[in-house]
Amino acid sequence: MQWYVLRVASNKEVQVKDALIQKVKKEGLTDIIGRIEVPIDRIKRIRGSKQMVQTKPKYRGYVFMEMESTEDGRVPEKAWFMIKGTSGVGDFIGTEGFPTAMRDTEVAKMLDEAEKPEAAPSIRVEFKKGDMIKIREGAFENFEGVVDSIDPERGIVKVIVSIFGRSTPLDIEYWQIEKA
Numbered sequence: 001m002q003w004y005v006l007r008v009a010s011n012k013e014v015q016v017k018d019a020l021i022q023k024v025k026k027e028g029l030t031d032i033i034g035r036i037e038v039p040i041d042r043i044k045r046i047r048g049s050k051q052m053v054q055t056k057p058k059y060r061g062y063v064f065m066e067m068e069s070t071e072d073g074r075v076p077e078k079a080w081f082m083i084k085g086t087s088g089v090g091d092f093i094g095t096e097g098f099p100t101a102m103r104d105t106e107v108a109k110m111l112d113e114a115e116k117p118e119a120a121p122s123i124r125v126e127f128k129k130g131d132m133i134k135i136r137e138g139a140f141e142n143f144e145g146v147v148d149s150i151d152p153e154r155g156i157v158k159v160i161v162s163i164f165g166r167s168t169p170l171d172i173e174y175w176q177i178e179k180a
Contacts, residue, residue: 155174
């Protein structure tokens with residue numbers, strides 16, 4: 001079996017995956033279709049000192065399928081009609097009915113991402129270097145400055161502010177600042 005990429009409706013990746021898994025079992029196509037994966041990204045957001053973990057597909061609009069193709073490289077007819085009959089499914093990435101198999105390196109990367117959903121969520125920092133910001137909380141509340149650097153692992157933003165006419169770097173947690 002080889003891995004193929006199936007285009008699906010954006011934001012419907014997980015629903016399509018679940019529907020396909022059920023249909024494969026129901027119609028007895030486990031000999032043709034193997035695993036079906038949707039790598040998930042876990043993002044930690046901190047708002048007003050409250051932490052939330054959101055999940056979203058890493059590759060929007062795509063589902064990865066392990067499948068056996070026919071000798072001429074097409075999708076087997078039974079599997080094709082089952083897949084196309086699933087709500088939200090588009091087409092395989094490839095040319096005119098011939099899906100293109102993923103490279104081994106791409107498969108290894110995708111499987112590594114798909115099999116680590118319990119990994120620590122990353123922190124989403126909504127600022128970039130050079131952004132003008134205003135400090136919302138802390139000892140420097142209402143000061144304005146410029147983002148100098150970002151440490152996404154710790155959620156710390158280095159900000160350059162002017163204190164008594166001198167540029168001063170401050171390390172501030174990213175939820176304590178907002179765009180100016």
